[in-house]
Amino acid sequence: MGFSEKQEELVRESWEMMKEDIPALSLHFFTQILEIAPAAKGLFSFLKDTDEIPQNNPKLKAHAVKVFKMTCESAIQLREKGEVVVNDSTLKYLGFVHLQKGVVGPHFEVVKEGLLRTVEKGVGEKWSEEMKGAWSEAYDQLAAAIQAEMNKLE
Numbered sequence: 761m762g763f764s765e766k767q768e769e770l771v772r773e774s775w776e777m778m779k780e781d782i783p784a785l786s787l788h789f790f791t792q793i794l795e796i797a798p799a800a801k802g803l804f805s806f807l808k809d810t811d812e813i814p815q816n817n818p819k820l821k822a823h824a825v826k827v828f829k830m831t832c833e834s835a836i837q838l839r840e841k842g843e844v845v846v847n848d849s850t851l852k853y854l855g856f857v858h859l860q861k862g863v864v865g866p867h868f869e870v871v872k873e874g875l876l877r878t879v880e881k882g883v884g885e886k887w888s889e890e891m892k893g894a895w896s897e898a899y900d901q902l903a904a905a906i907q908a909e910m911n912k913l914e
């Protein structure tokens with residue numbers, strides 16, 4: 761099943777809304793991740809030595825924004841090309857970084873759930889099953905591309 765214009769629009773429109781409040785969004789995203797998988801704390805340089813999630817950490821914000829932005833780009837590519845095409849060197853780099861940090865398959869599910877909960881909070885009344893489905897598919901395809909690269913390096 762292809763990715764429709766409507767699905768792309770749902771992802772794009774929600775990301776536009778969320779972009780207005782990156783600090784709160786980033787904090788919520790990591791709060792969700794750690795609620796689902798407390799052990800994931802140890803993976804992140806900016807979390808492992810603190811008891812609380814830092815409020816204004818540039819690295820934390822950067823990871824949150826990157827995941828959301830790249831998922832949004834995936835949605836656009838899925839609609840335009842039918843597949844996720846990440847620049848080859850970017851993908852190699854992402855595969856390398858995540859492998860080196862000890863990220864494994866199930867972590868991608870945790871981050872997905874955190875992402876969906878954050879979109880739900882971010883868009884409020886606009887949240888719908890259709891929007892959830894669109895973000896899920898775009899994220900899954902991006903995560904699969906990163907994991908395929910990680911597998912190649914292993």
Ligand code: HEM
Nearest residue numbers: 803804805806819826827830857861863867868871902903
């Ligand atoms: C680092 C993207 C999923 C854990 C990074 C970096 C990017 C990125 C761009 C920065 C690399 C650098 O320049 O240092 C993504 C995307 C994801 C994803 C697009 C999913 C689609 C995950 C998952 C985990 C994870 C599932 C594990 C729960 C990390 C860690 C770092 C990192 C631990 C190093 C950050 C640090 O400690 O400073 N990721 N990531 N990422 N990512 Fe991800």
